[in-house]
Amino acid sequence: MxxxxxxxxxxxxxxxxxxxxxxxxxxxxxxxxxxxxxxxxxxxxxxxxxxxxxxxxxxxxxxxxxxxxxxxxxxxxxxxxxxxxxxxxxxxxxxxxxxxxxxxxxxxxxxxxxxxxxxxxxxxxxxxxxxxxxxxxxxxxxxxxxxxxxxxxxxxxxxxxxxxxxxxxxxxxxxxxxxxxxxxxxxxxxxxxxxxxxxxxxxxxxxxxxxxxxxxxxxxxxxxxxxxxxxxxxxxxGVGNCHVYVDARADLDMALRILVNSKAQRPSVCNAAETVLVHADVAEEFLPRALAALREAGVTVHGDAAWQKADTAVVPATDEDWATEYLGYEIAAAVVPSLDAAVAHIRSWTSGHTEAIVTGDTEAARRFTALVDSTAVMVNASTRFTDGGQFGFGAExxxxxxxxxxxxxxxxxxxxxxxxxxxxxxxxxx
CATH class of the missing domain: 3.40.605.10 (Aldehyde Dehydrogenase; Chain A, domain 1)
Structure with missing residues (x-):
């Protein structure tokens, strides 16, 4: 500029x-x-x-x-x-x-x-x-x-x-x-x-x-x-199509807290999560817990085949869902086979605002932060922290x-x- x-x-x-x-x-x-x-x-x-x-x-x-x-x-x-x-x-x-x-x-x-x-x-x-x-x-x-x-x-x-x-x-x-x-x-x-x-x-x-x-x-x-x-x-x-990726070595209790906070704490703002990606290795355990928590928060899930299999109430996801900034109580959801697949999905659909990884693997966190090209990348923290006040800058x-x-x-x-x-x-x- x-x-x-x-x-x-x-x-x-x-x-x-x-x-x-x-x-x-x-x-x-x-x-x-x-x-x-x-x-x-x-x-x-x-x-x-x-x-x-x-x-x-x-x-x-x-x-x-x-x-x-x-x-x-x-x-x-x-x-x-x-x-x-x-x-x-x-x-x-x-x-x-x-x-x-x-x-x-x-x-x-x-x-x-x-x-x-x-x-x-x-x-x-x-x-x-x-x-x-x-x-x-x-x-x-x-x-x-x-x-x-x-x-x-x-x-x-x-x-x-x-x-x-x-x-x-x-x-x-x-x-x-x-x-x-x-x-x-x-x-x-x-x-x-x-x-x-x-x-x-x-x-x-x-x-x-x-x-x-x-x-x-x-x-x-x-x-x-x-x-x-x-x-x-x-x-x-402003436009925020933000993602939360739950890695294979994530603490699933932590992942659940971060997901719900990122999506539902204030869904109408640009740093709210709009897509959750879950590694296939933890999907069987994490999806039922995530679906229950999101349902309790009033969030409708638009998911891929794996999420639909976990709950018949899940709405089938389309390309439009991956691209959508809902700004409401809706979220797109997919299961991915690897961290690199998660990064590829994010690179295809992100608006470049904020992405988060939940992981206990230092190398996975390092690779994710190196490969994801967005304004802010969170490691084990909610997307909702992308904010001038939260960063200690004062007003923005x-x-x-x-x-x-x-x-x-x-x-x-x-x-x-x-x-x-x-x-x-x-x-x-x-």
């Missing part, structure tokens, strides 16, 4: 529209933020946290409009719940902002440095990306989370949430902008992309030269659209499943790039 520095737009910059005009203001704000030390950025975030609590009634009232429309449209209860804001939830969001303040500042960190043989002093330092666009679905908490992380890392942010949360996001961004401006930072460091139509998203995706990077957060369709249609560099996030903007610039949970350092600062004393090159 490549990004351009905040500042003047490139010659290819598109003409002014409401979206590109917003991006131009963000670019000017990014240039003002870039040289600031930590203190004013943290002060702005503390002002944001206080304002969210103080103006929660205003935010809840706006959110009620979105919730009412969603309910009238017959939106699923789970989605309505994600959309809903209450004073308690807003207080929790404000607490998350304060947690971001406490995180180390990545800007200005020296990644590496040395004095060259010719006496030049070389430093590679972290700098803000510039203007970050976030495209996401009906989760208004993301509006605040993304803005807080971008401000902390010295970036301006353009927020494009779902039209179903438009009133909520408008209210939230209004509160954020007032707080940021009151703290002495440019209000345009936080902006909502204007418009509720998909045309606004398309313009944002084509604002190359004005927007440095786009980060989509949401379902597979949203992410695919942004990745395939954007001319702005994209950090691909998402889970990157690509290989360039950022991979895995994206914390504050992943919202920066680097530049080289070279200091001489009149050096000229021969």
């Amino acid at each position: 490549s990004t351009s520095a905040a500042g003047a737009a490139s010659p290819e910059t598109p003409p002014d529209t409401p979206v590109t005009a917003t991006a131009r203001r963000a670019r000017a704000a990014a240039a003002a933020l870039a040289p600031l030390p930590r203190t004013p950025r943290d002060a702005a975030l503390l002002a944001v946290a206080d304002a969210l609590v103080a103006r929660s009634a205003e935010i809840v009232a706006a959110n009620a409009e979105d919730v009412s429309r969603a309910q009238a449209a017959g939106t699923a209860d789970a989605i309505v719940d994600r959309l809903t804001l209450t004073p308690e939830r807003i207080a929790a969001i404000a607490a998350d902002v304060r947690d971001v303040v406490a995180l180390p500042d990545p800007v200005g960190e020296v990644v590496r440095g040395s004095t060259l043989p010719n006496g030049l002093e070389l430093r590679q330092v972290r700098v803000p990306l510039g203007v970050v666009g976030i495209v996401y679905e009906a989760r208004p908490n993301v509006t605040v989370d993304a803005a807080a992380l971008c401000l902390k890392s010295g970036n301006a942010v353009l927020l494009r949430g779902s039209s179903s949360a438009y009133a909520s996001n408008t209210a939230l961004v209004g509160v954020l902008r007032d707080a940021v401006a009151g703290a002495g930072l440019p209000a345009d460091a936080v902006q909502l992309v204007p418009g509720e139509s998909r045309d606004a998203i398309r313009e944002l995706m084509r604002a190359r030269g004005l927007v440095d990077v786009l980060i989509p957060r949401g379902g597979a369709s949203l992410i695919r659209t942004v990745v395939e249609e954007s001319t702005v560099p994209v950090i691909e996030t 903007i998402g889970i990157s499943t690509q290989k360039l610039h950022a991979r895995g949970p994206m914390g504050l350092p992943e919202l920066t790039s680097t530049k080289y600062v070279v200091t001489g004393s009149g050096h000229v090159r021969d």
Whole structure:
């Protein structure tokens, strides 16, 4: 992924529209933020946290409009719940902002440095990306989370949430902008992309030269659209077709705990397991126990012939099942003859998010971690641990499943790039 520095737009910059005009203001704000030390950025975030609590009634009232429309449209209860804001939830969001303040500042960190043989002093330092666009679905908490992380890392942010949360996001961004401006930072460091139509998203995706990077957060369709249609560099996030492999030398009690936790602890998230693979040597003993535990957790199994033989209630699995991110109480299941067969299956179907092996064999664990090419590989641990908070990074903007610039949970350092600062004393090159 490549990004351009905040500042003047490139010659290819598109003409002014409401979206590109917003991006131009963000670019000017990014240039003002870039040289600031930590203190004013943290002060702005503390002002944001206080304002969210103080103006929660205003935010809840706006959110009620979105919730009412969603309910009238017959939106699923789970989605309505994600959309809903209450004073308690807003207080929790404000607490998350304060947690971001406490995180180390990545800007200005020296990644590496040395004095060259010719006496030049070389430093590679972290700098803000510039203007970050976030495209996401009906989760208004993301509006605040993304803005807080971008401000902390010295970036301006353009927020494009779902039209179903438009009133909520408008209210939230209004509160954020007032707080940021009151703290002495440019209000345009936080902006909502204007418009509720998909045309606004398309313009944002084509604002190359004005927007440095786009980060989509949401379902597979949203992410695919942004990745395939954007001319702005994209950090691909989120889709999780994750696997748990139970090896021939696994502790089966441990394997059972890890499987159920990976699948059922919170099935609607990207680090939940969607496929379980079991070595043939332990299948006879493990399958009945796994089926009973999954049934108790309310999980429907889509299995191959071996799983169907173990329980007639198992739904026959197809290629579609191996490729599916269920995000619910369903899991695909197969018996494999070897570790290498498990790896081959994973390589064929994974989204590159998280895979786990349960084994007591050190060599098997070493081989699995060497052969599996995913963002995170767990050894004797649940897939659910792939998370910025769980990794000790603090808040995250998402889970990157690509290989360039950022991979895995994206914390504050992943919202920066680097530049080289070279200091001489009149050096000229021969």
